[in-house]
Amino acid sequence: MEKSPHPPVLITGGARRIGLALAYSLLDKNIPVIVTFRSEYPALKVLQQRGAICLKADFSDNAGIYQFVDNLQSVAPKLRAIIHNASSWLPESPDTPPEETLAAMLQIHTYTPYLLNILLEPNLRGQGEAGADIIHLTDYVVERGSDKHIAYAASKAAQDNMTRSFAKKLAPEVKVNAIAPALVKFNADDSETYKQQALDKSLMKIEPGEQELIDAVHYLLNSRYVTGRTLGVDGGRPLR
Ligand SMILES: NC(=O)c1ccc[n+]([C@@H]2O[C@H](COP(=O)([O-])OP(=O)(O)OC[C@H]3O[C@@H](n4cnc5c(N)ncnc54)[C@H](OP(=O)(O)O)[C@@H]3O)[C@@H](O)[C@H]2O)c1
Numbered sequence: 001m002e003k004s005p006h007p008p009v010l011i012t013g014g015a016r017r018i019g020l021a022l023a024y025s026l027l028d029k030n031i032p033v034i035v036t037f038r039s040e041y042p043a044l045k046v047l048q049q050r051g052a053i054c055l056k057a058d059f060s061d062n063a064g065i066y067q068f069v070d071n072l073q074s075v076a077p078k079l080r081a082i083i084h085n086a087s088s089w090l091p092e093s094p095d096t097p098p099e100e101t102l103a104a105m106l107q108i109h110t111y112t113p114y115l116l117n118i119l120l121e122p123n124l125r126g127q128g129e130a131g132a133d134i135i136h137l138t139d140y141v142v143e144r145g146s147d148k149h150i151a152y153a154a155s156k157a158a159q160d161n162m163t164r165s166f167a168k169k170l171a172p173e174v175k176v177n178a179i180a181p182a183l184v185k186f187n188a189d190d191s192e193t194y195k196q197q198a199l200d201k202s203l204m205k206i207e208p209g210e211q212e213l214i215d216a217v218h219y220l221l222n223s224r225y226v227t228g229r230t231l232g233v234d235g236g237r238p239l240r
Pocket residue numbers: 012013014015016017018019037038039057058059060084085086087088089108137138139140181182183184185186
């Protein structure tokens with residue numbers, strides 16, 4: 001890919017599934033992309049061949065977040081957007097002390113976006129009104145709770161709330177929004193019973209796939225007016 005004059009979009013945890021699909025969709029439009037990855041995936045080679053910058057980053061503690069920000073500064077003094085995609089869907093389990101589950105969920109869904117939004121504020125600002133975006137990928141369970149993923153839902157709810165706070169703080173230069181999906185894409189190990197139950201939870205009763213989130217992200221990036229909002233991509237699940 002030719003070197004672009006436009007600043008890149010940063011996608012956290014973008015080497016697989018939804019983050020990867022978002023990265024490809026931006027590259028398709030010649031928008032430069034920086035992807036963070038924790039584990040190695042074959043797609044990293046494809047991303048690099050297509051011009052993406054791939055930076056290893058582990059956000060499991062705050063030192064990892066600061067280290068990543070240091071590494072980023074030399075490659076991206078300005079950012080067109082941050083898409084907070086990195087996530088872990090950890091359930092409460094008798095094998096893990098509950099405080100460990102809560103700490104891990106708060107770390108990836110609350111500390112990570114909070115610190116990155118603050119530390120990377122200078123990279124986002126200075127590009128004119130509505131010149132940059134922050135997009136939090138949260139979850140439908142933010143409004144409903146989840147008895148099997150209590151810490152996950154709470155940590156995503158904190159992230160959702162930060163959407164409004166950062167929108168106020170960074171306007172009008174930076175728009176800040178959240179996308180709250182219900183089921184988008186099953187995991188490889190989901191059972192048929194689980195899949196059927198999950199499909200039955202929405203009005204639309206489909207596994208929509210990544211394109212719905214790609215469309216939502218591009219809508220937000222193209223908007224000059226929408227900020228501080230949570231966009232539900234949930235098949236009408238709240239109405240069930
Ligand atoms: N899939 C759905 O149906 C669905 C539904 C509702 C909401 N969402 C939201 O949409 C987003 C994307 O979903 P997805 O299913 O594509 O996610 P995913 O497959 O679980 O991928 C998330 C990525 O985040 C990375 N990550 C997790 N913890 C990390 C850490 N401590 N440091 C650095 N990277 C870390 C993972 O790295 P590793 O590969 O190393 O683990 C992984 O590559 C998430 O925010 C999710 O909550 C998805």
